[in-house]
Each structure stands twice: as structure tokens, then as C-alpha cells.
Amino acid sequence: MRLKCPLCGERDRREFHYYGAEDYLHRPEVDAEPAAWDNYLHLRDNPAGMTRDLWYHEAGCAQWLLVTRNTVTHEISAVELVAERAK
Amino acid sequence: MRYSGLKVITEGLFGNKGWKPAWRDPAPKAEYDAIIIGGGGHGLATAFYLAKNHGLTNVAVLEKGYIGSGNIGRNTTIVRANYFLPGNSEFYSHSLKLWEGLEAELNYNVMHSQRGLINLFHSDGQRDAFARRGNAMINQGDDAILLDREGVREHLPYLDFEQTRFPIYGGLLHPRGGSARHDAVAWGYARGADRRGVDLIQNCEVTGIDIENGVVKGVQTSRGAIRAKKVAIIVAGRSSQVAAMAGMRLPIESHVLQAFVTEGLKPVINHVVSFGMGHFYISQSDKGGLVFGGDLDFYASYASRGNLPMVEHVMEAGMTLMPMIGRAKVLRSWGGIMDMSPDGSPIIDKTHVEGLFIDCGWNYGGFKAVPASGWCMAHLMATGESHEVARKFRLNRFATGHLLDEEGTGSQHNLH
Numbered sequence: 001m002r003l004k005c006p007l008c009g010e011r012d013r014r015e016f017h018y019y020g021a022e023d024y025l026h027r028p029e030v031d032a033e034p035a036a037w038d039n040y041l042h043l044r045d046n047p048a049g050m051t052r053d054l055w056y057h058e059a060g061c062a063q064w065l066l067v068t069r070n071t072v073t074h075e076i077s078a079v080e081l082v083a084e085r086a087k
Numbered sequence: 088m089r090y091s092g093l094k095v096i097t098e099g100l101f102g103n104k105g106w107k108p109a110w111r112d113p114a115p116k117a118e119y120d121a122i123i124i125g126g127g128g129h130g131l132a133t134a135f136y137l138a139k140n141h142g143l144t145n146v147a148v149l150e151k152g153y154i155g156s157g158n159i160g161r162n163t164t165i166v167r168a169n170y171f172l173p174g175n176s177e178f179y180s181h182s183l184k185l186w187e188g189l190e191a192e193l194n195y196n197v198m199h200s201q202r203g204l205i206n207l208f209h210s211d212g213q214r215d216a217f218a219r220r221g222n223a224m225i226n227q228g229d230d231a232i233l234l235d236r237e238g239v240r241e242h243l244p245y246l247d248f249e250q251t252r253f254p255i256y257g258g259l260l261h262p263r264g265g266s267a268r269h270d271a272v273a274w275g276y277a278r279g280a281d282r283r284g285v286d287l288i289q290n291c292e293v294t295g296i297d298i299e300n301g302v303v304k305g306v307q308t309s310r311g312a313i314r315a316k317k318v319a320i321i322v323a324g325r326s327s328q329v330a331a332m333a334g335m336r337l338p339i340e341s342h343v344l345q346a347f348v349t350e351g352l353k354p355v356i357n358h359v360v361s362f363g364m365g366h367f368y369i370s371q372s373d374k375g376g377l378v379f380g381g382d383l384d385f386y387a388s389y390a391s392r393g394n395l396p397m398v399e400h401v402m403e404a405g406m407t408l409m410p411m412i413g414r415a416k417v418l419r420s421w422g423g424i425m426d427m428s429p430d431g432s433p434i435i436d437k438t439h440v441e442g443l444f445i446d447c448g449w450n451y452g453g454f455k456a457v458p459a460s461g462w463c464m465a466h467l468m469a470t471g472e473s474h475e476v477a478r479k480f481r482l483n484r485f486a487t488g489h490l491l492d493e494e495g496t497g498s499q500h501n502l503h
Contacts, residue, residue, distance in 0.1 A: 001394050014396045018386035020499060021340065038486040041498050042338035042429045046327035048389040055386075071341075072389045 004079050007061040015059035021045070022052040022066065025082065048072055054082065090194055109274060110154075110281035115288050118314040119147045121468060122306055124293050124329055125322040126150025128159035128269075129446055129453065131276035131287075132461020133321060133468070135193075138283035140462070141469035146285045147315075149308060151292040155273035158323050158423045158453060163346050163378050165359055165370065166455045167204050167264035168229045171220045174479030174491050175432060176227045181476045182459030183229065183263060189458060195275030197267050198373055204264030204359040205234070205242060207408075209253035217259040224261065232260040242358060251407050253364040264359060266370050272457060296332040296443065303333075303442035317468055319444040324389070324424025326447035333440055337447065338429050338485045340500035342383045343422040344451045345393035347401065349415040351375030365404030369412075377415055379405060383425065383451070385501050393422040425451045431503025432491035435463050435473070436482040444468055445482065450503055 001013040021044050028036040045051075048071060055065045064082040069075060088094075088107055098105050121137060123130045126148045137143040150156075168183035170176045185192075186199055208217050214233075221231035232238075236248060239258045248255045281287055288310070295307035296318060305314035320329045324341045352375050361368040369379035381401035384394050398420060406413055428434065428448035433456065435446050446464045449456060463477035473480075479491060485498075496502040 012396075013394060018501065020501070021387070034486060038338075039336075042485040043336045044327065044338070044340045044500070045331075045336065046340050046387065048325070048328060048341075051387060053387060071387055074388065074390050074394075 001074055001076075003055065003065070003067060003076060005057050005060055005063070005065060006079060006081050007063060008057065011057070011060055015057060016065075017056040017058045019054040019056060022054065024054055025066075050077075109278040110287055113286045113288065115147060115149075115291060115308070115310050115313050116286065118305070119286070120145040120315065121317040121319070122146070122313060122315040123148045123319045123321055124306065125157075125320070126154045126277070126287060126289065127157045127321065127323060128273055128276065128457040129323070129449070129460045129464070130319070130321040131273060131280055132457050133319060133446065133464040134280040134285045134461075135276045135283070136461045136465035137469060138280055138285055140465055143469055144284035146280075147313065148280065148285060148287050149291045149293055149306070149313075150287070150289045153289050154277050154287060155270055159273045159457070160270050161346075161421055161423050162269055162454045163368070163370070163380050164266045164269045164372070164454060165204070165264070165368070166199065166267050167261055167359070168227075168455075169204065169206070169220065169224055169231065169259070169261045169264065170493060171223045172491055172493050175493055176223060177476045178459055178463070178480070179455065180227045180229050181462070182456055185458035185462060186267070186455075187263075189275070193275035193279045195271060195278060197271040197275050199265065199267040200373070201263050201265040202358055202370075203242070204261040204361070205239065205258040206261075206361045206363065207239065207258045208256050209364050210256065214256055221259050230262050232262065234258045234260050243360060245355075245411050246409055247407065266359060266372075268373070269454060272454075276457075276461070293329065293332070296329075298333060298440050298443070301439070301441055303440050317442050317444065319446060319464060319468060321446045321464065323426050323447065323449060323453065326426045326445070330445065333438065333443055335438060339426045339448055340387050341389055342385070342425050342427050342501055343388040343390060343393055344380065344383050344425050345397055345401070345420055345422045346378065346380040347398075347420045348372070348418050349377040349412070350418050352377065352415060355411075360408075362404060362408045365407055367401060367404035367408060369405065369409075376418065377412060383427075383501055384422070387501075389424055391422050391424060393420065425449075427500040427503060429485055429498045429500055430490040430492040431494055431496070433460070433480050434482050435460065435467060435477045435480040437467070438482065
């Protein structure tokens with residue numbers, strides 16, 4: 001598997017560290033209810049199909065990437081910089 | 088039909104014409120007392136113990152594919168009870184005791200082999216941690232022996248003790264640990280459940296769960312609707328999809344774990360050996376193949392195959408630990424879909440829907456847990472109460488902070 005980093009181009013999977021689902025971008029406010037934190041930290045849609053998750057280009061540009069990919073086929077359809085994502 | 092040595096001999100004399108299918112192939116009835124979604128090891132064991140321990144025999148096991156087609160037929164078959172945390176420790180201890188009586192219980196040869204399991208350690212700190220773990224195992228009533236380097240050498244003379252990046256300081260020996268024949272476990276439980284009247288319905292995919300006013304009424308399947316007052320979801324890597332049919336979002340992320348097997352060799356590795364620092368473990372099957380594996384591929388996946396970097400990593404770790412295996416030819420590798428929970432421990436619990444139960448989150452340790460998981464899930468379904476050795480495997484423990492993080496690696500699905 002190879003990921004096309006927006007800054008570095010297509011690179012080997014071993015350069016990247018997988019963190020987890022896109023949910024990690026939606027951190028609750030500090031005073032949020034425990035259920036919101038449970039949702040953020042633990043509960044996952046875990047789709048068999050298209051998903052969006054966070055990868056860190058550890059051995060490259062050190063950017064966090066938001067990857068859109070298929071969990072069944074491993075096909076990658078988009079890689080965006082988290083720093084530049086549309087809010 | 089009861090199996091016995093005499094039966095094997097007489098069948099051998101008369102052309103093996105008297106063997107019958109090990110279980111029936113019934114059509115689904117319109118209603119059952121209980122439905123189990125998933126004909127894997129855990130589902131079959133649950134059905135078996137529902138019938139045997141609780142007298143509930145009007146039960147159906149619904150399997151999308153064929154019996155034993157999932158992780159129960161595609162794992163590395165390790166059986167052990169070397170857990171540390173209260174909550175895990177008593178559960179796996181109970182499971183190992185069930186393993187020890189399983190063949191007599193099922194009248195089926197599951198080839199359970201208590202050849203001993205050795206976890207290697209490579210530093211003073213790791214030795215302390217393993218000594219503590221060993222004490223926890225002994226306190227639980229199981230067995231553990233702390234070996235120094237020479238002690239390990241007596242058991243495993245073929246390891247590379249000096250040259251590795253992680254010199255071997257010793258190991259924790261768990262003599263009652265070992266392995267079993269994975270398919271036979273599925274087949275034994277399937278046959279045992281069938282003989283007690285449970286319907287095993289194959290090629291029957293559940294497509295919906297019927298719920299009215301918060302109470303489960305049955306399921307929709309590719310072979311029609313089936314009613315039941317109790318429904319259990321026991322589907323491992325597909326837990327999130329089936330639970331979503333009941334409106335649930337689970338604390339599960341599915342990951343792929345690879346395993347490998349070599350050509351058949353003469354007996355060379357007598358134990359189960361784990362090399363945690365290199366993410367590698369190995370045993371030799373009774374057929375002679377070296378069965379080994381490593382860590383997850385680390386990213387969420389439903390592709391039942393792995394990625395090459397982990398193949399390379401596992402091979403490197405194996406060569407680091409035991410260079411003698413370098414000339415063995417790898418026959419095949421495969422990937423299984425693991426239902427990873429955020430703390431690495433499983434869930435056996437009720438859900439927010441009355442009559443709907445869930446058994447999932449086995450990470451990559453589900454095989455050894457099959458007997459106790461079935462035992463405790465059956466207990467929960469029949470009595471409505473958690474079994475005493477599974478009472479910490481709650482679905483809501485992540486929300487309440489009562490995590491069972493055996494490895495102490497934090498609340499992230501791929502770190503256990």
C-alpha cells in the first residue's frame with residue numbers, strides 16, 4: 001500500500017503511522033458530558049467500505065493526513081492535509 | 088453417533104461406510120427461543136452450553152457462510168491462561184479448565200496439546216514484570232515458572248541467545264499452555280450442539296434485527312424472517328455492522344492480523360514461544376508446519392489479507408530469534424479480521440435492547456477464550472446475569488472508565 005502525501009508525493013506505507021478514525025478530529029470541549037468523551041475516544045462507525053482516518057507522515061514531512069480509503073479493497077481515493085482541511 | 092476407538096476400527100474393517108454427517112442441515116423454523124448470529128467458535132460454544140448447562144435447545148445458530156469459515160478456522164490456535172488483571176485472570180483460568188475437559192465433554196478429538204508456552208523477556212524490567220505476572224497466575228491457581236537464561240536454553244536450545252538486538256534474559260513458562268486443532272473445536276462444538284437439538288443454519292445471512300418498543304422480536308435473514316425472544320450477536324470482526332442493525336455504535340475497530348505457515352517439518356519446536364520485543368510468536372502444528380505470526384497491520388481493514396511490510400517484519404523477527412528456521416519454506420499467509428476494543432479486552436453483555444446480547448471485542452485472543460466465552464454468554468442469556476468470571480466484560484466500561492487494559496498501552500484500538 002502506498003499513500004500519496006500532498007507534500008511529498010506517493011510514498012511507501014512504512015513512512016506513515018496510523019492513528020485512527022476521523023473521530024479524533026472532533027475533540028469535545030473539556031466540560032463536555034462523559035458520553036461525548038466516550039464517543040470521541042472509544043465508539044467507532046468502523047465501516048466495511050469507505051472510511052476517513054488519520055495518518056501521520058512520520059518519516060516524511062511530519063504532517064497529519066486525512067485519508068479517504070476503502071477498508072475492504074485498500075483503495076485510496078483522497079489524501080488531504082489535516083491542517084488545510086475544510087472545517 | 089458416538090465416536091470411539093472401537094468405532095474407528097470397525098468402520099475401518101467395513102469400508103468406512105457407516106459414518107454419518109456430524110450435524111444436520113435443517114431449514115430455519117419460524118420461531119426459536121434464542122437465536123445466535125454467527126456460527127464461529129464463540130457462537131457454537133454458546134449454543135452448546137445453552138443446551139447443555141441450561142437445557143435451552145430450541146436454539147438456532149445463523150451462519151452467513153459455512154460452519155468454521157471465519158476466524159475459528161483461520162487462527163494460530165494458542166491456548167493459555169497467563170493474564171494478569173483481575174477480570175481477565177479468572178476468565179481465562181476458567182477457559183483453560185474447560186479446555187482440559189473439552190475432548191471428553193464433546194466426544195471429539197480437538198487435539199488439545201499442553202506443550203507449554205514460553206514468553207521471553209529481554210531486560211531486568213521485563214523480568215520483574217513477568218515475575219509479577221507469574222505470581223498473578225499462581226494466585227489465580229494456574230501455573231507459571233520463571234526461567235533464567237539457562238533454564239530457557241534447556242527448553243529452547245535453538246534460540247539465538249547472544250546475537251540478537253534483544254539478548255534473552257529468560258522466560259516465563261506456562262506449562263499448561265499449548266495449542267489445539269482449531270477446526271476441530273468448531274466441529275466438536277457444532278456436533279455437540281446439534282446432538283442436543285440446536286439448529287445450525289448455514290448460508291443464512293442476517294440482514295436486520297427486529298426491535299419493537301426496545302424489545303427484540305427476531306431477525307430478518309436471507310432465508311426469511313425468524314422470530315426469537317433472545318438474540319445474541321457473536322460475529323467477531325463484523326460486530327460493528329450487525330450491531331448497527333440494532334442502532335448501536337460499538338467501541339470496536341476492525342483490524343487485519345496476519346499469520347503464516349511453513350511446509351511440514353519433522354518435530355523441531357516443542358513449545359509455543361513468544362518473542363514480544365520482536366512481535367513474533369511460533370508453534371509447530373501436529374501436521375508439522377511452523378505456525379507463526381506477529382502484530383496487526385495497524386490500520387483499520389476488512390480485507391482478509393495483509394500488507395507486505397508486516398510480512399517482512401514478522402520474517403525478520405523470526406530470523407532474529409531462531410535463525411534455524413531460515414530455510415523453511417513459507418507455504419501460505421493469511422489475514423483475519425480482528426474486532427479490536429479500546430482496552431484489548433472483550434465484551435460479554437446485554438445491550439440497551441431487551442433480549443439482545445453481544446459477545447465481541449476478542450481482539451486477537453479469541454481462540455483460547457472459546458469455551459469460557461460460550462459458557463459465560465450462555466449463562467448471561469439463560470439467567471440474565473453476568474457469569475462471575477465475566478462480570479467485568481461490560482459494554483459500558485469505556486464510558487465509566489473501568490477499562491481492562493492488560494498491556495497498559497492506552498485507549499486506542501490498534502495498540503493491544
